[in-house]
Amino acid sequence: MPNLKTSIKDLRQNKKRKTVNDRLRNRIKRAVKKQNTLINEGEIERATKNIKNAYKVLDKAARKNVIKKGKADRIKSRLTKNLNELSQNNVKIAKKST
Numbered sequence: 001m002p003n004l005k006t007s008i009k010d011l012r013q014n015k016k017r018k019t020v021n022d023r024l025r026n027r028i029k030r031a032v033k034k035q036n037t038l039i040n041e042g043e044i045e046r047a048t049k050n051i052k053n054a055y056k057v058l059d060k061a062a063r064k065n066v067i068k069k070g071k072a073d074r075i076k077s078r079l080t081k082n083l084n085e086l087s088q089n090n091v092k093i094a095k096k097s098t
Contacts (some may be wrong), residue, residue, distance in 0.1 A: 024057075024066045031057040032075060041084050044090060047083055054079055 002008050031054040038047040055076055062072035 001082055021064075021066050024061045024064060026063055028067070028075075029058050032079065035079050036082070039086050042086065042090070044083075047086070051079060051083060 002011055031050075035047060035050055035054045038050055058067075058072040058076055061067050062069045
């Protein structure tokens, strides 16, 4: 245990920051996982609506320095790429069937 007053305060602050950061990290994981499941299930409309939420969560985490800006951009890029591939595949299937 810390002995100095400032060390005690630092410990208190670190605990609070850890809970906030963990909460944000969990929000990121949930948003990305939900987006990936929607893409895997082939639900384009819901995935396009949900990607805005994923972007919002990632941008907020990057703004709060929970994750780096580059990591947020990389995750957003991969989500968008997967969504675009799904929509292109869906268009090809629709053209073939008609």
